[in-house]
Amino acid sequence: MLFNRPTDDTLYDALLKRDAAYEGFAWVCVTTTRIFCRLTCPARKPKRENCIFEESIAACLEAGYRPCLRCRPMLRYKDNDPTVTSLLEALECEPERRWRESDLLAMGLDLSTVRRAFKRQFGMSFLEIARLRRVGLAAETLAEGAPVIEAQLDAGFESGSGFRAAITQLIGSAPRHLRGKGLLKADWIETPIGPMMAIADDHALHLLEFADRPALPTEIRRIRERTGCGIVLGRAAPIDLVEQELKRYFDGDRAAFDVRIAGHGTPFERAVWEALRQISPGTVQSYGILAAAMGRPGSVRAVGRANGANQIAIVIPCHRVIGADGGLTGYGGGLWRKRWLLEHERRMAAGRGRVEAAE
Known part of the structure; x- marks a missing residue:
């Protein structure tokens, strides 16, 4: 256990048993309540599908979870x-x-x-x-x-500028400190459901997330680490393109995106993200159906994790994945946005159907 992270199933079993042997090695984040707890928390146990396990309190906080008031994981x-x-x-x-x-x-x-x-x-x-x-x-x-x-x-x-500046300051060093390094450009894109941050190089989009996503600071740092590039405020061609495509999307004119996406993630994650893009607007799929469509019916949990690791919101439509019971599952941009996007796409698809029927 000191060298290999226990599996999520092992940690969930420890949670059910309130096994103190795992105390301090992992914390459980409950997606339905947005609370994180110690594995020995005496509260009623959540369902397995509603549990995410993190290795540090910092990771729980960065993912937007608040500490449990019963087991008080940050104080005990x-x-x-x-x-x-x-x-x-x-x-x-x-x-x-x-x-x-x-x-x-x-x-x-x-x-x-x-x-x-x-x-x-x-x-x-x-x-x-x-x-x-x-x-x-x-x-x-x-x-x-x-x-x-x-x-x-x-x-x-x-102020709105202060809200955005809170994220902007995480972007990195000033340009004068980045001489000789590759640079990525970052800028804001306005949408009807809140501002988004886009990060791109001259060829591809690296990130597109809502500004208030709790995990955004972590994602920005991850991009810096993976690319070895500094990030500065500015515009690159992919940002201009995705802004135009988002406008058409929110206007209800077009749901497809042509912007090129940078190749982050593992081969499996990229395969999941490509499968997400094959889900037609106006429709939804469960994690199980998505895994089966990929020829990996036994990888439902891995598909769920890959779905959560997506950092290109809307363009890679992870909002089109729902729970096996038909209920909305977690969405980094907030469940209210997921509900809004699905309803928007349903109306777009219905509008296209009426036009085709008239023709």
């Missing part, structure tokens, strides 16, 4: 630092608060001591954790069908 550590405990308790009392260094100083805390304590325990600073909690709250607000501006305010951002 042996010999926990009292400074860490007091700050996390303060954060849970005011998760929507926009914490600043001045707040910590006002509490009589030493900034470097706090930073070291949180980095040692969680791999990120207290202010980073507080920020992820606010972004997670914004995602929950959007999932409930609230307007983007309401989610923005709930997250503590006073």
